[in-house]
Amino acid sequence: MFVVAILSAMFLVGIALLLAKFLAPHSSNKLKGQAYECGIPTRGTSWMQFRVGYYLFAILYLVFDMETVLLFPWAVTLRETGINGLICLGFFVLILTLGLVYAWKKGALKWK
Amino acid sequence: MYSFKDITDGIDSILHLFLNDTFATLAELILAGLALIGAYAVLALTLIYAERKICAAFQCRIGPSRTGKWGVFQTVADMIKILFKELIRLDHNDRFLFRVAPFIVIIASMCTFAALPFAKNLHAIDFNMGVFYLIAVSSLGVIGILLAGWSSNSKYTMIGAMRSGAQLISYEISAGLSLLAVVILSGTMKISEIVEQQSEMWFIFRGHVPAIIAFFTYIIAGHAETNRGPFDLPEAESELTAGYHTEYSGIQFGFYYLAEYLNMFIVAAIAAVMFFGGWMPLHVSGWDGFNYIMDCIPSFIWFFGKTFACVFIALWVRWSFPRLRIDQLLNFEWKILMPICLINIILMSLIVVF
Numbered sequence: 001m002f003v004v005a006i007l008s009a010m011f012l013v014g015i016a017l018l019l020a021k022f023l024a025p026h027s028s029n030k031l032k033g034q035a036y037e038c039g040i041p042t043r044g045t046s047w048m049q050f051r052v053g054y055y056l057f058a059i060l061y062l063v064f065d066m067e068t069v070l071l072f073p074w075a076v077t078l079r080e081t082g083i084n085g086l087i088c089l090g091f092f093v094l095i096l097t098l099g100l101v102y103a104w105k106k107g108a109l110k111w112k
Numbered sequence: 113m114y115s116f117k118d119i120t121d122g123i124d125s126i127l128h129l130f131l132n133d134t135f136a137t138l139a140e141l142i143l144a145g146l147a148l149i150g151a152y153a154v155l156a157l158t159l160i161y162a163e164r165k166i167c168a169a170f171q172c173r174i175g176p177s178r179t180g181k182w183g184v185f186q187t188v189a190d191m192i193k194i195l196f197k198e199l200i201r202l203d204h205n206d207r208f209l210f211r212v213a214p215f216i217v218i219i220a221s222m223c224t225f226a227a228l229p230f231a232k233n234l235h236a237i238d239f240n241m242g243v244f245y246l247i248a249v250s251s252l253g254v255i256g257i258l259l260a261g262w263s264s265n266s267k268y269t270m271i272g273a274m275r276s277g278a279q280l281i282s283y284e285i286s287a288g289l290s291l292l293a294v295v296i297l298s299g300t301m302k303i304s305e306i307v308e309q310q311s312e313m314w315f316i317f318r319g320h321v322p323a324i325i326a327f328f329t330y331i332i333a334g335h336a337e338t339n340r341g342p343f344d345l346p347e348a349e350s351e352l353t354a355g356y357h358t359e360y361s362g363i364q365f366g367f368y369y370l371a372e373y374l375n376m377f378i379v380a381a382i383a384a385v386m387f388f389g390g391w392m393p394l395h396v397s398g399w400d401g402f403n404y405i406m407d408c409i410p411s412f413i414w415f416f417g418k419t420f421a422c423v424f425i426a427l428w429v430r431w432s433f434p435r436l437r438i439d440q441l442l443n444f445e446w447k448i449l450m451p452i453c454l455i456n457i458i459l460m461s462l463i464v465v466f
Contacts (some may be wrong), residue, residue: 093457
């Protein structure tokens with residue numbers, strides 16, 4: 001079913017693009033292919049260095065997303081593991097919270 | 113209660129009359145795919161119409177009113193018109209990635225869409241990792257958005273894509289953690305089982321305070337994940353023209369538009385499934401007469417009613433709050449929403465264990 005969902009999505013996009021290809025007008029001139037910015041020609045490329053703040057959040061995201069992944073199996077078995085599981089979770093979340101506090105104190109969460 | 117199993121079984125037996133097993137399965141898969149596409153398109157058009165009408169009501173306007181009665185065919189007309197628009201070829205972009213990006217966005221939202229339980233036994237993808245699957249595939253959309261922004265080689269799209277990437281991945285954690293609270297309460301990740309468990313009472317009432325907190329954190333994180341409401345700064349039109357899809361034209365832009373509305377629907381639907389019982393009617397244990405009357409309402413009406421109530425909340429928020437700044441947005445996630453979610457999970461597990 002998963003493959004069916006992917007294929008049907010591709011089918012939808014493909015058919016619409018094909019229709020557009022036949023229905024839509026085609027014309028070209030020199031100015032049409034330019035990047036849409038302010039009307040004046042663009043200076044340089046946009047594939048350049050970008051501010052590091054975004055990447056810091058991406059790194060933090062990796063840590064916490066892995067945490068969520070690891071917590072899901074734990075959540076399903078919580079009723080069987082009971083208090084033991086709860087204590088384990090407590091330590092796990094504690095370590096992660098310390099990580100978050102460390103990042104916070106270091107200023108990784110501040111938008112400079 | 114009426115079940116869609118009768119219809120699907122009927123189709124199954126009819127197909128087996130004419131075809132052998134392999135081809136019958138194939139035909140069923142194709143039918144399911146076509147049904148998904150149809151539902152996807154119809155829902156997108158309905159949602160765009162609903163948004164325009166509701167937004168008009170919030171702003172004391174009439175909204176679309178010329179095409180058909182009350183303007184109901186306005187979005188259909190728009191979709192046909194957008195097919196006739198030229199697809200502009202740019203000179204300096206990465207042409208392959210530029211083409212691929214809309215595919216990825218639509219695939220991500222279609223895969224999530226297929227996993228929703230629309231009514232009793234009307235459920236395309238349902239396996240024991242359901243919730244996990246929902247979170248996993250819904251986050252694929254980020255790749256499409258980042259590719260769109262990067263491949264068009266324009267400063268606006270680049271900034272829009274980067275903002276959108278930072279925002280989507282940040283709020284994904286909160287969304288995942290709020291759904292985790294429900295998984296702790298239900299003890300299963302299978303969506304149909306989660307819905308079945310809510311036959312006594314919906315989780316938002318059964319889960320004490322943590323379920324209510326989880327619902328609100330999920331709704332906030334979900335709004336941010338769909339790039340809407342006060343969190344629409346990846347496509348802030350007053351500063352970035354249209355954000356990451358500035359360079360797209362015609363139907364390629366239409367795909368982003370479609371995916372945005374469908375994602376709004378998906379977030380609302382997941383909230384309805386996890387907290388309000390999906391297609392499960394409102395049952396109060398002990399009130400047999402009340403339960404019987406509630407069962408008379410078909411399950412898909414329950415599902416769409418709850419979902420559209422959540423969609424209405426999303427629209428209400430969108431037209432009521434001013435846009436946030438990027439640092440406010442990230443601060444809000446990392447310093448407020450995520451600690452709340454973590455504490456909420458511990459609270460929920462305490463309630464479940466004791």
